Amino acid sequence: MPDNAFAHRVRKKTGENVFQCYQCLKCSTGCPMAHAMDILPHQLIKEVQLGLREEVISSRTIWVCASCLTCSVRCPNKIDIARVMDGLRQMAHARKGRLGDELVPLFHETFLRSIRGRGRVYEIGMLMNYKFKTKQLFRDIGLGWRMFRKGKIRLLPSRVKKTKEIKDLFNKFRGV
Numbered sequence: 565m566p567d568n569a570f571a572h573r574v575r576k577k578t579g580e581n582v583f584q585c586y587q588c589l590k591c592s593t594g595c596p597m598a599h600a601m602d603i604l605p606h607q608l609i610k611e612v613q614l615g616l617r618e619e620v621i622s623s624r625t626i627w628v629c630a631s632c633l634t635c636s637v638r639c640p641n642k643i644d645i646a647r648v649m650d651g652l653r654q655m656a657h658a659r660k661g662r663l664g665d666e667l668v669p670l671f672h673e674t675f676l677r678s679i680r681g682r683g684r685v686y687e688i689g690m691l692m693n694y695k696f697k698t699k700q701l702f703r704d705i706g707l708g709w710r711m712f713r714k715g716k717i718r719l720l721p722s723r724v725k726k727t728k729e730i731k732d733l734f735n736k737f738r739g740v
Contacts, residue, residue, distance in 0.1 A: 567616075584643055591639055594634045603623045674693050
């Protein structure tokens with residue numbers, strides 16, 4: 565059932581007026597993650613305009629978005645679509661109930677926990693934590709080994725000097 569106030573709540577949260585979108589498709593054609601999305605960015609914006617809150621909030625798209633800003637840069641109406649995606653993720657996370665893909669939010673949480681604890685991502689530790697939680701410990705072991713051999717991931721974590729400041733930032737913005 566359409567939620568007529570949904571687009572206005574999205575605008576209030578993000579500062580972006582999705583009603584300026586006239587569906588030129590530039591966001592979707594330039595998106596490097598479009599292949600993994602269940603709803604393309606231009607379609608998602610249309611669903612926000614139509615008040616299809618459940619479809620939007622439960623979509624995989626908002627979690628797959630890499631926030632690379634390609635869509636935002638390409639938009640002729642200067643809609644910051646990446647900001648809309650961030651706002652929708654926050655709305656989905658705050659909402660109780662099923663998210664579009666339970667593994668994607670878990671990945672985000674594990675990723676941020678790694679940054680909070682070490683100041684930057686320690687890939688092996690973060691991925692082991694994620695794989696343990698998803699009970700898929702050996703699923704991508706071949707890919708991991710190839711990345712390690714090519715020097716793409718490090719065995720030991722690098723150190724950051726100001727981890728306390730990073731933890732303070734996480735604590736400050738926890739409820740935002």
